Amino acid sequence: MLSKPHRLRKTKDFLTVYQQGRRHNSAVLSLRVYQRPYSEGNIPPIRIGISVSQKVSKHAVVRNRLKRQLRAACSQLLPQMKAGRDIVLVVRPTALKCSYQQFLQQLKQLFTQAEILHGH
RNA sequence: AGAGUAGGCGCAGGUGGUUGCAAAUUUACCUUGAGGUAAAUUUGAGGAAAGUCCGGGCUCCCGAAAGAUCAGACUUGCUGGGUAACGCCCAGUGCGGGUGACCGUGAGGAGAGUGCCACAGAAACAUACCGCCGAUGGCGUGCUGGUCACGCACAGGUAAGGGUGCAAGGGUGCGGUAAGAGCGCACCAGCAACGUCGAGAGGCGUUGGCUCGGUAAACCCCGGUGGGGAGCAAGGCAGAUGGAGCCAGGUUGGUCUUUUUCCAGCUCCAGCUUUUGAGGCCGCUUGAGGCAUUUGGUAACAAAUGACCCAGAUAGAUAACCGCCCCCUUGUGAUUCGCCAGUCUUGGCUUUGCCAAAACGACGCUGACCACAAGGAGAACAGAACCCGGCUUAUGUCCUGCUCUUUCA
RNA sequence: GGACGCAUAGCUCAGUUGGUUAGAGCACCACGUUGACAUCGUGGGGGUCCCCCGUUCGAGUCGGGGUGUGUCCA
Numbered sequence A: 001m002l003s004k005p006h007r008l009r010k011t012k013d014f015l016t017v018y019q020q021g022r023r024h025n026s027a028v029l030s031l032r033v034y035q036r037p038y039s040e041g042n043i044p045p046i047r048i049g050i051s052v053s054q055k056v057s058k059h060a061v062v063r064n065r066l067k068r069q070l071r072a073a074c075s076q077l078l079p080q081m082k083a084g085r086d087i088v089l090v091v092r093p094t095a096l097k098c099s100y101q102q103f104l105q106q107l108k109q110l111f112t113q114a115e116i117l118h119g120h
Numbered sequence B: 001a002g003a004g005u006a007g008g009c010g011c012a013g014g015u016g017g018u019u020g021c022a023a024a025u026u027u028a029c030c031u032u033g034a035g036g037u038a039a040a041u042u043u044g045a046g047g048a049a050a051g052u053c054c055g056g057g058c059u060c061c062c063g064a065a066a067g068a069u070c071a072g073a074c075u076u077g078c079u080g081g082g083u084a085a086c087g088c089c090c091a092g093u094g095c096g097g098g099u100g101a102c103c104g105u106g107a108g109g110a111g112a113g114u115g116c117c118a119c120a121g122a123a124a125c126a127u128a129c130c131g132c133c134g135a136u137g138g139c140g141u142g143c144u145g146g147u148c149a150c151g152c153a154c155a156g157g158u159a160a161g162g163g164u165g166c167a168a169g170g171g172u173g174c175g176g177u178a179a180g181a182g183c184g185c186a187c188c189a190g191c192a193a194c195g196u197c198g199a200g201a202g203g204c205g206u207u208g209g210c211u212c213g214g215u216a217a218a219c220c221c222c223g224g225u226g227g228g229g230a231g232c233a234a235g236g237c238a239g240a241u242g243g244a245g246c247c248a249g250g251u252u253g254g255u256c257u258u259u260u261u262c263c264a265g266c267u268c269c270a271g272c273u274u275u276u277g278a279g280g281c282c283g284c285u286u287g288a289g290g291c292a293u294u295u296g297g298u299a300a301c302a303a304a305u306g307a308c309c310c311a312g313a314u315a316g317a318u319a320a321c322c323g324c325c326c327c328c329u330u331g332u333g334a335u336u337c338g339c340c341a342g343u344c345u346u347g348g349c350u351u352u353g354c355c356a357a358a359a360c361g362a363c364g365c366u367g368a369c370c371a372c373a374a375g376g377a378g379a380a381c382a383g384a385a386c387c388c389g390g391c392u393u394a395u396g397u398c399c400u401g402c403u404c405u406u407u408c409a
Numbered sequence C: 001g002g003a004c005g006c007a008u009a010g011c012u013c014a015g016u017u018g019g020u021u022a023g024a025g026c027a028c029c030a031c032g033u034u035g036a037c038a039u040c041g042u043g044g045g046g047g048u049c050c051c052c053c054g055u056u057c058g059a060g061u062c063g064g065g066g067u068g069u070g071u072c073c074a
Helices: A011-020 A060-080 A093-097 A100-113
Strands: A022-025 A029-035 A047-051 A085-091
Touching (some): A029 A100, A047 A060, A060 A085, A060 A093, A060 A100
Parallel strands (some): A047 A085
């Protein structure tokens, strides 16, 4: 579970990311990144939101499990990530068959594409 | 062994490691304060949390004074009990199903009224199509001239038989009759009255007149309940925003030389996305609470006593990943038990043999058990969202009682 | 979270108090018309009335349960 400052919580924030963020897609996930404006020397922390619609699965148990696995994968990658971004992960129905290792791999690939990780 | 049936105040993986989340409490530090940070401890989904099908608590609105009766509306429907209440639960009755354990039951009234019962059929609350009869009356013929015989099927009688249909108006049998008919009788079904048993639904018995179609998950009648509606996205508080009103008092502060004006002020209303925000705080978890013991009750359940506090999230916590145990399948090995050709001892008898008991037991079988290896599944259904009591639906596994069938003793 | 509605032919919809073979338009097929196509005319095929259980002689319709799908509430 991510700690509170790293969670994206408000509907307004989600809308901002959807409307103004850049998109990166893969087979199982859709990533949107929004660079928040900030003053020099006061960089806000990165915030991550995960969206799983009812189209993915009708059962809340399955949706919650997907969100928990993705959160765990994100928290593992969190120390390598640049601050000041808002990220929304949209889960696609193909994600139902993925394991934790596959999620981790997909996230690394997407974050590299979006140039969020340090050292790239 | 197989098949089935009922119940459970049965369980809902365990354990170790790494990385993490939420709440409460305590301690420390920071902060004017609200609060924040860190550490430790404790706690952290369900039997259905689900469907939202019922019943409540709680909150607001309308309305009224809610006590009684009537009308309307709503709801319910065998009996008795339980419950805060229920359409729920328990115990029983009737009916239906099953070989049985047992199961199902929307089970008041069609003998208050209205409607409907298509097609078929003559007729679906009132009837004669075919058929049967034609005793009685009518017409004709005959001669024995009658209380006659024969014929006709005109009046008429008839629900036995045929045919139609889900259904034709109690059923079967005997008598009876012109033919028939509860017309008479016996048994059965059903109805009513009486007696008796039962708290009651009803059970049993006797007698009676002989009999009445189905449908109320059609309208309805009878009985029963009791203001209506919305729902925690109810509703309340604070805050910033907009609009309207008040300048009574005061002239405090800012703008200004002064006055006027405007903004802060107070009241009301609206509504809350673009720098706290499609929501901050409360409601929000102590409750018809669960647990243990005893007592009452066939049971549902109730009472008393004791100790207990047991989720409160809000893009939504209670977890993610990796091992081991446990479970299943396959293979290998091992020897302990089991089965088996047979050997031997004892005993009995119908004595070249048979039977019974005990011991040993090759080659094997793999049945149980053990070890190792490989593979599979990580449990099934499923995630609290104001809270309780039920119902319904989904679902893995364990235990117990009972029934039927087959085989062996 | 809560409150409601809908499901009938490939598509859009009717279906009366339960009644006999469930209809309409578009689409599809065949034939006619045309040199050919379109239009037009005639005829035809196509239905798990979303699923299960019940009431009834008889259910698209009535009662109960389930599934799918959509709308509204700050």
